[in-house]
Every structure is written in C-alpha cells, then in structure tokens.
Amino acid sequence: MTEETIKPLSEPVYNHAHGRLLLPGTRYWPTDMWKSPWSLPTYRRGAAVLAGLITGGAAAAWFVGEIGPRLAPLYAAAEAFALSHDIPAFWISVVWTFIKGAILLLAPLVNALFAVWWERKISAHIQSRLGPMYVGWWHGALQTLADGIKLFLKEDIIPDCADKLVHTLAPIVVVIPAIIVFAPVPFGSGLVFADIDIGTVYVFAVGGVSVMGIIMAGWSSGNKFSLLGGLRSAAQLVSYELPRTFAVLPVIMLAGTLNIAEIASSQAGYWGGFVPRWFIFYPVVGQVAFIVFLIASVAETNRVPFDIPEAESELVAGFNTEYSGMKFALFFLSEFAYVLLSCLLMASFFFGGGAAPLPFLDFLPSWAWFLSKTLLLMFCFLWFRWTFPRFRVDRLMDFNWKFLLPVSLLNIAAGGLLIWLIS
Amino acid sequence: MKNYIDFVADASWNTLKGLWVTLKFLFLPSITVQYPTEKIVPYPRFRGMLAYDAELCIACGMCVRACPSRCIALAKAAPPPAPPPAADGQPAAPAVKAGPKIEWYTIDYGRCNFCGLCEESCPTKPKAVWHSLDYEAVFSTREEMVRRWKRGDGPWGTVKRSADAQPSAISDQIHIQDMPVRK
Ligand code: SF4
Ligand code: SF4
Numbered sequence: 290m291t292e293e294t295i296k297p298l299s300e301p302v303y304n305h306a307h308g309r310l311l312l313p314g315t316r317y318w319p320t321d322m323w324k325s326p327w328s329l330p331t332y333r334r335g336a337a338v339l340a341g342l343i344t345g346g347a348a349a350a351w352f353v354g355e356i357g358p359r360l361a362p363l364y365a366a367a368e369a370f371a372l373s374h375d376i377p378a379f380w381i382s383v384v385w386t387f388i389k390g391a392i393l394l395l396a397p398l399v400n401a402l403f404a405v406w407w408e409r410k411i412s413a414h415i416q417s418r419l420g421p422m423y424v425g426w427w428h429g430a431l432q433t434l435a436d437g438i439k440l441f442l443k444e445d446i447i448p449d450c451a452d453k454l455v456h457t458l459a460p461i462v463v464v465i466p467a468i469i470v471f472a473p474v475p476f477g478s479g480l481v482f483a484d485i486d487i488g489t490v491y492v493f494a495v496g497g498v499s500v501m502g503i504i505m506a507g508w509s510s511g512n513k514f515s516l517l518g519g520l521r522s523a524a525q526l527v528s529y530e531l532p533r534t535f536a537v538l539p540v541i542m543l544a545g546t547l548n549i550a551e552i553a554s555s556q557a558g559y560w561g562g563f564v565p566r567w568f569i570f571y572p573v574v575g576q577v578a579f580i581v582f583l584i585a586s587v588a589e590t591n592r593v594p595f596d597i598p599e600a601e602s603e604l605v606a607g608f609n610t611e612y613s614g615m616k617f618a619l620f621f622l623s624e625f626a627y628v629l630l631s632c633l634l635m636a637s638f639f640f641g642g643g644a645a646p647l648p649f650l651d652f653l654p655s656w657a658w659f660l661s662k663t664l665l666l667m668f669c670f671l672w673f674r675w676t677f678p679r680f681r682v683d684r685l686m687d688f689n690w691k692f693l694l695p696v697s698l699l700n701i702a703a704g705g706l707l708i709w710l711i712s
Numbered sequence: 713m714k715n716y717i718d719f720v721a722d723a724s725w726n727t728l729k730g731l732w733v734t735l736k737f738l739f740l741p742s743i744t745v746q747y748p749t750e751k752i753v754p755y756p757r758f759r760g761m762l763a764y765d766a767e768l769c770i771a772c773g774m775c776v777r778a779c780p781s782r783c784i785a786l787a788k789a790a791p792p793p794a795p796p797p798a799a800d801g802q803p804a805a806p807a808v809k810a811g812p813k814i815e816w817y818t819i820d821y822g823r824c825n826f827c828g829l830c831e832e833s834c835p836t837k838p839k840a841v842w843h844s845l846d847y848e849a850v851f852s853t854r855e856e857m858v859r860r861w862k863r864g865d866g867p868w869g870t871v872k873r874s875a876d877a878q879p880s881a882i883s884d885q886i887h888i889q890d891m892p893v894r895k
Contacts, residue, residue, distance in 0.1 A: 415734045419744040676734040677727075692720065 350657035357479020357655070393471055393482045397626035404625045405433045408671045415675040443614035450511035451611060459509060460612065460619040463502030467623035467630075470495040474633050475550040477643045477656030488549040489541060492634065493534055496589070499623060500526045503598065503608050506620070510611035518607025521682065522598030526589060528689045533585035535697035536578045539704025540568050540638050549634070553642025562648065567641040574704045579639045581697045583666075586631035587673055588689075590624060594677035597685060632666040633659075640666075759826045759843040762819055762859070763867035769840035771813040778833035783823040784841075787815035814863070821849065822857040 364385060371381045406421065410428065413420030421429025447456055473488030475481040485491060500523060507519015544552040558566045569575045588595035599607030609620045636642060640662045643655025680688065771788045819841075831842045844867070851857045861869040 411738065413744075414738050417737060417740065417744070419746070422746060672731065672734060672738075676730050 347653060347657065350653050353654065355478070355654045355656075357477055360479065389482050394468060396471055396476070397468055397622060397629060400629045401622045401625040402433045402437070404628065404667065404671075405436070405621070406430065407667075408674070411668070411671045412675045415672075437618065440614055440618040445614045445616060446611075448511055448611050452509040452511070455505050455509035456611070457616075459502050459506035460616045461502070462505060463499045464619045464623045464626075466495045466498040466502075467626040470630055471626075471633075473549055474630065475553055475637055475642060475659070476633070477654065477659045478550075478554065480656055481550050484548065484550060487547045489537060489547045489552070492549070492630070493530070496627065496630065497526075497530060499627070506612065507608040510608070512611050514604045514606075515608050515610045518598045518604045518610070521604075522591065522608060525591075525595065525597060525685060528686060529585045529588040529595075529693075532581050532689065532693035532697040533589060535694070535701060536582040536585060537638060538697075538701045539574050539578050539707075542701075542704050542708060543568060543571065549637050550642070553637035553644075556641035557644055559648055565641055565644060565646055567639060567644070569639040571707060574700055574707050575639065577696060577700045577703070579635070581693055581700065582635060582638070583669070585693060586635070587670060588685075590627045590631060590670070592624070592628070592670060593674040594680050595685060596679060597682055602679075628667060628670050629663070632663040632670070635666050636662040758845050758847070759828050761821075761844055761846040761849050761868075762824070762830070762841055763844045763846075764817055764819070764841045764859075764861050764869060765867060766814050766817065766840075766861050766863050766865060768836050768838070769814045769817065770836060772835060774833040774835060775830035775841055778829040780827060780829060781823040781825055783820040784818070784830060785820075786817040789813050789815045814861075817861040817869075818858055819869075820858050821851065822854055 364381075367381050367385065368378055371378055406429065409432065410420045412418075421432035423429060423432075424435045425431030447453055470492055472483040473481065473485050473491050503522045503526075504519045507515045507517070507522065510516070540552060541547060544555040546552060546555070556565070556567050560566055560570075564570060567575075569579050591598050597603075597607075599609065604610070609617055612620060636659055643659045645651040645653065645658055769786075771786060773786065776782075776784045776786060826843070828843055831839055834841050855872050859869040859871055
C-alpha cells in the first residue's frame with residue numbers, strides 16, 4: 290500500500306459513532322464510518338449547534354412566557370375550590386407551600402446533575418480532551434445520572450475510629466442549609482419561595498451553617514487529613530464571609546432594601562435608553578463590589594483556586610476523605626448548590642435579576658434572563674477552576690485580609706459617596 | 713502604597729492573561745482520539761507488526777541471521793524438478809524458475825523487539841519482510857505470539873489459536889489497514 294490511502298483527511302467529516310467532527314489535516318484511518326452527507330466544517334457546525342440551542346431555548350422561553358404572574362390566579366382558584374368544598378383555607382396554603390418547597394428542592398438537584406456534566410466537559414475541552422462521550426445520546430449528557438446511580442449503589446463506609454453519630458450527621462448538616470438557603474432567592478419576577486424582607490441576611494446566615502457540617506465532617510472522621518481539611522475550611526470560610534458580605538453592602542445601600550427580589554427589581558430601567566441600570570454599571574463601586582463578591586464566592590464554595598479544604602495533592606480529599614457513596618454525593622451536591630446560589634445572588638445583586646440587557650430584548654420572560662445570567666456566571670466559576678492553581682494557605686489569608694477586606698471596606702465608603710453624589 | 717498598587721495591577725493582568733489562555737483552548741479542537749472508532753495512522757517510519765510476502769521471499773536466510781533476538785525461522789521449499797537431460801544434438805532446456813522458494817516462515821513476537829534489522833537485511837525489492845503500521849498487537853497466549861506463513865497466506869500469515877490449536881488466519885485482528893506500508 291502506498292501513502293495515498295493514509296493521507297490526512299482533506300475535509301472535515303462527522304464521526305457518527307461519537308457525534309464528533311474530525312478536522313482536516315489529522316491523520317486518521319480511512320474508514321467509511323466518517324463519510325457522511327452531514328459533513329460541515331467544524332466551527333460552522335459548532336456555531337450552528339450553539340445558535341440552535343440558544344434560539345430554541347429563547348423560543349421555548351418566549352412560548353412559555355412569564356410564570357410568576359400566573360401563579361396568583363392558580364392559587365385563587367385553589368382557594369375557591371377549597372371554599373366550595375368546606376376545606377379550611379389554611380390547608381390550601383400548607384399544600385401550596387409544600388408544592389413550592391418540592392419544586393425548590395429540585396433546583397439544587399437538577400443543578401448538580403447539569404453542573405457536574407458541564408464542569409467535566411469544560412475541564413476536558415480546556416485541557417484539549419473530550420470528557421464524557423458515551424453515556425446519554427449526546428456528548429455524554431447523562432453521565433452524571435449514571436454516576437449518581439453508581440454512588441447510590443456504593444457501600445457506605447464508616448471508619449472504625451470515626452465518631453459514628455457526628456460522622457453521619459455531618460453531610461446532613463451540610464446539605465440542609467444548602468437547600469433551604471434558596472428560599473428567599475428569586476428565580477424570576479414573582480418566582481420566589483419566601484418573599485421575606487431580610488432575604489440577604491437570611492442567605493448569608495443560613496449559608497454559614499454549612500461550615501459547621503464541614504468542621505463536623507473533618508473532626509469526626511478520625512483522620513488527620515480530614516481534620517486538617519475541616520480546620521482549613523473553617524478558617525477560610527469564616528474569613529471570606531467578611532468581604533463577601535461587605536461587598537454587598539453598597540448594593541443594599543443603593544437599593545435601600547434587604548429583600549433580594551426587590552434589590553433585583555430596583556435595577557429596572559435604562560440610562561440613556563440602552564445602558565441597563567444594573568449595579569455592575571455604577572461607576573467603580575459596582576465593578577469593585579462585583580469582583581470582590583465573585584472572588585469571595587469562589588472561596589466560599591471551596592472551589593479552585595481556593596480549594597485548600599479539599600486540596601487533593603495535599604490532603605487526599607480533605608474533609609470528605611472518609612466519606613463514600615451517597616454521603617460523598619451530598620457534599621458534592623451542596624458544593625454545586627452553593628455555586629448556583631452564588632450565581633443567582635450575583636445575577637440579582639449586580640445584573641438586574643430578570644431584566645433584559647437591552648430594552649428591545651424584553652419579550653423574553655424574566656426567568657429566562659435570570660437563567661442565562663446565572664449560567665454565564667456559573668461558567669465563570671468553572672472557567673476559574675480550570676485556569677488557576679491552588680493558593681497556598683498563608684497567601685490565601687493574605688489575599689483576604691490584605692486585599693479583599695480593605696478594598697471592600699473602601700468600597701462601602703465609595704458607595705456612600707456615590708449615593709451622596711446622586712442625591 | 714505604590715508597590716501595593718503595582719502588585720495588584722500586575723496580578724490582575726496576569727490573571728486575565730491566564731483566563732484568556734484557557735478560554736482559547738476551550739474553543740480549540742481537542743486532540744483526544746476515540747480509539748475504537750477513530751484511529752491515528754502512525755508515520756511511515758513507524759515499526760509496527762511485521763508483514764511478509766511468501767511469493768517474493770527467496771529463502772536466503774539473511775533475516776534469520778540478522779535478527780538479534782533469533783525470532784525468525786524458515787524452511788526452504790524443495791527445489792523444482794531438474795530439467796530433463798539434454799538429448800543429443802539439442803541445447804539443454806532452460807532451468808525452470810518456478811514459484812516460491814519458501815516452505816514455511818515464522819516470526820515469534822514474544823521475542824521480537826521491533827528493531828527492523830530483518831527488514832533492513834532483506835535483499836529482495838520490494839522487501840519480502842517489512843514493518844507495517846499495525847500497532848493493534850493483541851495476544852492472549854504465548855502460542856498466539858508466533859505468526860506463521862506458508863504459500864498463499866497473505867502478508868499477515870496465520871496463527872495457532874488457543875481455542876482449537878489450529879492455524880487460522882489473523883485477518884480478524886487486523887483492523888487498522890488493509891495493506892501495510894512498504895518502503
Ligand atoms: S524486528 Fe528485529 S527482533 Fe523483530 S524479527 Fe526483525 S530482526 Fe528480529
Ligand atoms: S524474508 Fe528476505 S531476508 Fe528473509 S529469507 Fe526471505 S528474502 Fe531472505
């Protein structure tokens with residue numbers, strides 16, 4: 290045989306078995322499998338898929354429309370039904386709350402299913418790999434589901450020298466706040482479980498409880514790696530809580546309320562007809578607050594580059610070294626729940642919640658804008674994770690106390706100045 | 713204070729540079745090959761599994777001598793029948809240049825170190841034994857490591873399968889390409 294039969298592919302072809310395009314110039318075996326009428330140059334195809342997904346999603350969102358305002362008539366109808374059947378209205382509100390709670394519970398679960406897959410794909414492509422490709426119909430889309438089933442079937446190991454009660458309790462203490470913390474967070478206009486006035490305080494307070502669980506996990510495992518991980522986590526989370534909260538203060542001062550949904554809606558409108566009145570566009574104060582909040586949120590969620598509590602190369606897996614099966618999955622779930630929470634908070638604090646970025650785009654419902662902003666911010670989290678190396682413990686503390694904290698404090702003063710200038 | 717601000721500016725700039733690099737790689741094509749359905753072709757100099765052409769081989773034994781691992785063995789075929797003796801007053805019939813000169817030929821892959829000396833020493837043109845580009849060499853027993861060729865066996869030869877201990881063609885093992893590269 291001569292060179293001709295193994296000459297590089299002359300045009301991109303689509304490998305049906307893996308749903309993957311092969312680039313020209315790569316030397317592949319000449320197999321009929323790749324001959325396909327659907328062949329398109331790689332980037333055109335990728336762009337077409339992306340554009341299709343986005344327009345499809347937008348069309349679906351436009352078709353569904355606003356969900357929030359439809360709930361009130363639904364509730365009224367349920368109440369009328371109760372009145373006509375001699376059921377106390379109290380029970381209707383209880384059932385209503387339960388339904389809303391069940392839907393809310395789904396948010397972190399579905400988010401974890403999606404985010405883990407997304408993270409694996411992004412990490413793979415950043416490293417010139419492909420990531421999961423087999424499970425599911427398209428690019429390993431059901432990989433997380435398969436992993437979840439695997440984790441369910443795994444043996445739950447409690448080490449001999451562990452404190453059994455605390456060891457079992459720790460994942461629960463971590464995951465319950467991670468779910469109930471979503472209560473005051475809006476998912477769109479009118480889509481909020483508990484529209485409470487101190488939403489911001491509630492979120493930071495309840496989110497802080499998870500630290501307890503992590504320390505419990507580290508202490509009760511009876512393993513020095515876990516203990517070190519737990520202690521590091523305590524030090525880190527407690528320190529980064531400060532700049533994170535301070536970063537939000539200018540926003541609260543400008544909005545004049547602690548209710549998250551109201552903060553989001555107070556950013557409605559446009560300057561000069563096209564620049565949205567989002568807090569991130571307030572000169573200097575908005576951008577600094579956003580950056581500090583973003584960095585502190587990455588640290589709060591224990592993600593790279595702030596992942597010293599579970600630093601793989603130093604501490605095996607940190608506080609969750611001794612956890613297996615579903616308990617480990619709970620830690621993972623809460624990590625991604627907090628990522629989602631941070632993104633939702635950032636979307637409502639700095640990006641105007643469900644407001645459209647340009648006036649003519651507001652035919653899409655608010656929840657669609659909320660979702661897309663959240664996903665974009667979540668992409669930033671994953672992007673950081675696969676870009677930066679891990680901080681050293683002392684530098685981590687330096688960074689917090691010598692940079693983030695002073696900057697966020699100055700930013701509060703600058704926010705006051707800004708309010709004085711505006712009024 | 714100036715140092716501090718310089719440091720912060722420098723760190724931020726480097727952070728952004730790092731982010732730009734990863735973002736670029738995110739959208740560049742990945743180099744992973746999905747092995748069973750996509751296979752990389754090695755470059756022509758690659759020394760893969762040996763292929764052998766029984767029709768070309770002149771049974772000179774150069775490859776047997778050249779092999780440092782002594783993994784090649786061969787047997788010459790019986791010489792073609794001699795031409796009938798010349799009758800009186802007629803020229804002798806020309807010697808018959810008949811067919812292959814090899815009875816059998818084996819290569820033991822358990823010993824082969826893919827050095828390429830056998831190919832180098834082979835005097836025929838094109839080479840009667842040569843390295844193909846096949847890298848999918850899978851054996852489950854030692855017996856399977858011995859490839860054997862007889863007349864008409866094709867470049868890949870046969871192998872004694874452990875299942876029935878019968879020599880069988882190894883065509884099912886060669887997916888990479890139909891024909892090997894010859895130099
Ligand atoms: S490649 Fe080297 S070791 Fe293998 S058969 Fe040829 S001469 Fe012997
Ligand atoms: S393979 Fe080449 S070197 Fe070996 S016996 Fe045949 S002709 Fe001679």
